Amino acid sequence: MILAFAVAAAVLFGSGAYLLLKQDLIRMVAGIILISQSGVVTIIAASLSRGRAAIDVAPGERVSDPLPQALALTALVIGLATVALLLALVHRAIVVFRTAEQDELAATEAEHEAGLERRRQADREEIESDPDGERAP
Amino acid sequence: MLLSTALLVPWVTGVLLVALDGRRRVIAWLGVGSLAATLVLLAVLAAQVFTGGARRVRTGDWPEGVGITLRADALAVAFALLSVLVLLAAAVHEASGGARSRTFPGLVVLLAAGLTGLFVTGDVFSFYVFFELAMTASYALSAYGGKRRQLRAALVFAAVNLLGSFIFLLSVAGVYRVTGTLSMDQVAGRMLDVNPNAALLIATGFFIAFCVKLGLFPFHFWLPTVYAGARPAVAAILSGAVANIGAYGLLRFGAGLFPEQLRHAGIALVVLGAASIVYGGVLAVARGDTAEMLAYSAIGQVGYVLVAVGVGGPVALTTAVLYSVVNALNKALLFLASGLRGTLVAGAFAVGALSVAGVPPAMGFVGKLELFRTGVAAGSAALVVLLVVGSALSLVYLFQVYQRRFWRADPASGGVVSPLPQRLVTAALALLVLAAGLWPEPLIALSGHAVDMLLAVGPG
Numbered sequence: 001m002i003l004a005f006a007v008a009a010a011v012l013f014g015s016g017a018y019l020l021l022k023q024d025l026i027r028m029v030a031g032i033i034l035i036s037q038s039g040v041v042t043i044i045a046a047s048l049s050r051g052r053a054a055i056d057v058a059p060g061e062r063v064s065d066p067l068p069q070a071l072a073l074t075a076l077v078i079g080l081a082t083v084a085l086l087l088a089l090v091h092r093a094i095v096v097f098r099t100a101e102q103d104e105l106a107a108t109e110a111e112h113e114a115g116l117e118r119r120r121q122a123d124r125e126e127i128e129s130d131p132d133g134e135r136a137p
Numbered sequence: 138m139l140l141s142t143a144l145l146v147p148w149v150t151g152v153l154l155v156a157l158d159g160r161r162r163v164i165a166w167l168g169v170g171s172l173a174a175t176l177v178l179l180a181v182l183a184a185q186v187f188t189g190g191a192r193r194v195r196t197g198d199w200p201e202g203v204g205i206t207l208r209a210d211a212l213a214v215a216f217a218l219l220s221v222l223v224l225l226a227a228a229v230h231e232a233s234g235g236a237r238s239r240t241f242p243g244l245v246v247l248l249a250a251g252l253t254g255l256f257v258t259g260d261v262f263s264f265y266v267f268f269e270l271a272m273t274a275s276y277a278l279s280a281y282g283g284k285r286r287q288l289r290a291a292l293v294f295a296a297v298n299l300l301g302s303f304i305f306l307l308s309v310a311g312v313y314r315v316t317g318t319l320s321m322d323q324v325a326g327r328m329l330d331v332n333p334n335a336a337l338l339i340a341t342g343f344f345i346a347f348c349v350k351l352g353l354f355p356f357h358f359w360l361p362t363v364y365a366g367a368r369p370a371v372a373a374i375l376s377g378a379v380a381n382i383g384a385y386g387l388l389r390f391g392a393g394l395f396p397e398q399l400r401h402a403g404i405a406l407v408v409l410g411a412a413s414i415v416y417g418g419v420l421a422v423a424r425g426d427t428a429e430m431l432a433y434s435a436i437g438q439v440g441y442v443l444v445a446v447g448v449g450g451p452v453a454l455t456t457a458v459l460y461s462v463v464n465a466l467n468k469a470l471l472f473l474a475s476g477l478r479g480t481l482v483a484g485a486f487a488v489g490a491l492s493v494a495g496v497p498p499a500m501g502f503v504g505k506l507e508l509f510r511t512g513v514a515a516g517s518a519a520l521v522v523l524l525v526v527g528s529a530l531s532l533v534y535l536f537q538v539y540q541r542r543f544w545r546a547d548p549a550s551g552g553v554v555s556p557l558p559q560r561l562v563t564a565a566l567a568l569l570v571l572a573a574g575l576w577p578e579p580l581i582a583l584s585g586h587a588v589d590m591l592l593a594v595g596p597g
Contacts, residue, residue, distance in 0.1 A: 020300065025292070032299050039306040046314040068313065071262055075306060078269045082302075085276055086295050092280070093288050105292075109285050 005045035012038035023102045025090045032086060036079035043072045139185065140194050140209050140257060143178040143217075147171060147250035155243030165232035168242025172225040175249055179221060183214040187583075191590060193259070206320060208259035212458065212587035216385045217256040219462050223377035223469040224249050226562055227370045230473055233558030238281055245374065248274040252378060256385060261309050261319045268305065268382065272298055275379050282368045290366030294375075297359040301349030308342030315339065325394050333397075340398035343390045351383030351439045354413035364432035369476030372428065376435050377469030383439070384461040387446050392454055393591050399449060406447025411523050413440030418530030427475045427538050431468070434493065434534060437527060438464045441508055444523075448515045451588055456507040458584035463504035466573075467492045470566040475542075477563060479554040483543040485567035490535035492570050495528050500574035503581070 012034050019031030051062035097108050150171040157164045186192060191210035195201065228245050236242060251271025258264050276298070280291035313319055315335050316327040328336055345356065352360035364372045391399045399406075417437025424430040442464065445457035470489040474482050488499055495505030505528060512520035554560075573580055 017300075020296065028296055032296065032303075035300060035303045039303045039310070042307050042310040043313075046310040047317075067319075068310075071310075071313075074262070074266060078266065082269065082273060082276075082295075082299055085273060086299070089276070089280060089288070089291055089295060092283075093292055096285060096288055105289055109289055112285055 001048055002045060005041060005048070009038045009041040009045065012041060025093065025102065025105075028102075029083065029086050029090055033079070033083055036075070036083065040072050040075050040079070043068050043075055138194075139178060139182050140192050140207055141196075143175060143182055144207070144250065144253055144257065146178060147175045147221075147246050147253060151243055151247035151250050153243075154246055155240055157239075157243070159236050159239050159242040162232070162235075165228075165236045165242045168246050169225065169228045169232050171246050172221060172228055172249055175253065176218070176221045176225055179214060179218050179253070182209055183211075183218055186211055186214050187586065205263050206259035206322075207257050208321075209257050210587070210590040211583065212385070212388060212591050213256040215458065215462070215583055215587050216381050217253045219465055220252045220256070220378040220381050221249050223465055224252075224374060226469055226473065226566055227374045227377075229562050230373075230559050231370045233556055233562070238283065240277065241281055244274045244278050244281075248278065248374070248378065252381070255382060259321050261312055261321060261324060265302075265306055265309055269302060271379065271382065272302060275375060278371050278374060279363060279367050281371050286366040287368065287371075290363045293359050294363040298349060301346045301356075304342050304349075305346035308339045308346065311335070311339040311342065321389075321394060328394060329397065336395065337398050337401070340390075340395040340402075343386065343395070344402075347383040347386035347390070348409075348443075349383075350386070351380055351442070352436055353383075353439055353443055354409055354416050354436065357413070357417075357436045360436060361429055361432040364435060364472075365426060365428040369428070369472050372431070373469040373472035376431075376472060377465045380435070380439065380468075381461065381465055384442050384457070387443070388454065388457060388591065391446055392449070392588075399446070403447045403449055407444050407520070410440040410443030410445075410447055411520075413437060413443065414523060414527040415530075418527055418534070421534040422530060422537070424534075425541075427542060428472075430534055430538050431471055431475060434471075434531060435468055437531065438468070438493065441504075441524075441527070444520070445508065445511055448511055448520075450514070451585075451592065452514050453511045454588040454591070455581075455584045456504075456511045458587050459507050459580060460504045462580065462584070463492070463500050463573075466566065466570055467501060470563060470570060473559075473566065474563045477555040477559055479560050481560040481564045482555065483539075485560075485563040486539060486543065488567040488570055490532075490539055492574070493535055494532035496532075498571055498574050500570050500572075500577065500580070502574055503577040507581075 016031045016034030016038060019027045019034065022028060022031070047065040047068045049065045051064040054063045054066035057063050093105065097105050099105060099108065150167075154164060154168050154171070159165055159168070182192065186209055191208055194207040195204040196207065197204055224245055228242065231241060248271055251267050251274055254267035255264055255271060258267055276291060276295040279294045280287050309319070312324055315331045316324050318324055318327065348356045364376060367375065414437050417433045417435070417440060421430045421433035421437060424433060441460050442457050445453045445460060467489055470485060471493070474486040474489060492499030492501030495501045505524065508524055509521060512524055
């Protein structure tokens with residue numbers, strides 16, 4: 001059983017890490033989701049005990065450890081919240097940059113910055129006649 | 138009681154403030170008020186802790202071992218005080234300049250709640266919960282400003298740090314698996330009987346998670362984009378308050394829970410720290426942009442903390458606490474000052490620069506002095522040489538920037554001077570840095586006390 005859980009967690013983490021390294025932002029979010037699930041699987045695997053739920057147990061009866069279940073629930077909720085936040089960020093980025101590729105993201109940003117810098121330079125040249133190219137890129 | 142109040146005040150007010158429009162002056166100042174109240178509560182708590190020892194609260198009156206324990210010892214209150222102070226400075230900075238987004242004040246207050254909770258919790262899993270509370274607030278904060286640069290910074294920051302958080306979670310599951318408990322005190326006791334390989338694996342997981350947070354050398358790749366992309370106030374928050382999670386985590390988990398593993402990995406930690414110092418310093422010298430230079434400088438500075446943790450023993454750990462405090466205040470001061478213009482600001486920036494380089498009147502000198510003592514105590518000439526080289530590099534890069542930004546009039550700014558309250562905040566921080574440099578005894582006593590308590594709780 002432990003082995004099954006370990007393999008499941010490893011596969012989830014591995015494919016998550018692979019997706020995380022992709023250029024596409026949506027794949028990156030999918031990677032984060034998989035890795036968060038790998039965390040949840042590991043928590044469940046941290047205490048594999050059989051028995052009844054830990055509520056209203058007769059004496060002498062076997063009880064399954066309630067703690068990892070509580071932890072897994074909490075981790076799921078936190079994972080959900082962070083993924084929602086991440087998706088909102090990605091959505092905003094796609095609206096602003098009009099692309100979901102990280103390379104293009106960096107490129108459009110660099111272009112935008114260069115444009116701003118050119119405008120700043122032009123302003124500077126207007127203010128004083130000798131331009132100084134002080135800023136290294 | 139005081140402990141729960143100090144945690145609840147920022148939590149409740151933060152939740153309320155997020156719902157209100159933070160662009161209005163009143164709301165922004167309410168946020169500042171809430172942070173100030175938290176700071177006062179923490180200061181009173183700190184006074185109690187120093188005179189009467191650590192405070193403990195069991196949440197919900199559950200029996201021992203079932204309920205989550207909140208425990209305020211000297212290390213916890215020192216880091217909580219430091220982080221809330223930095224958050225307060227950043228919040229005043231933005232409130233007086235006019236916050237640009239609805240959520241900024243609320244998020245900063247929630248971040249204060251998350252950080253305070255994480256420092257005072259005595260339970261490994263609720264550490265993770267507060268950790269995520271603080272991180273979620275800072276992911277949202279790093280997008281503050283909403284421009285392209287900030288958005289990209291926020292994406293990078295969130296993706297990398299979420300990975301770090303889940304690695305932390307995996308280690309938490311591992312701790313529960315091998316010790317059957319999540320309470321830090323019990324974990325520290327039972328860790329000694331655990332299979333060394335398993336313990337080392339778990340410790341490595343925690344170490345990676347905290348290094349990602351601190352931005353140490355092999356895990357630093359996200360840091361320059363984020364610190365340079367975020368707005369100055371947010372960069373100050375990230376490097377002065379959020380990075381404290383990493384330093385605190387290394388101390389609490391490393392020295393408190395895994396002292397054996399820390400001893401084994403000491404050399405590796407010192408090497409990584411040294412690589413951080415050199416890498417950060419050299420790249421900072423090569424950068425033209427102020428924010429980027431400060432980002433690389435941050436990588437270099439946290440290297441000193443890791444070196445001190447790696448050397449181990451009371452003297453070195455005291456230095457690590459002391460240097461974390463010094464570094465957080467330096468970075469908050471420099472990032473806040475880097476976005477401003479005017480006479481007071483140039484002075485404040487110079488104080489911060491002197492402090493990072495470790496020149497006497499500033500408190501950075503005390504930090505560097507303790508580091509040298511650590512190096513001498515460890516009997517390592519290489520370490521002392523490394524410290525000298527690191528300091529020299531920081532002097533070069535900081536005054537390069539100082540010269541470029543404050544000596545030459547920048548026509549692009551058109552001689553516009555920043556609003557007075559913002560400049561006063563940086564001046565106040567600079568005064569604090571100077572005062573702590575001139576009268577360092579309280580700070581040194583505090584760090585020593587914190588480490589004594591930390592080592593007393595841990596086994597041996």
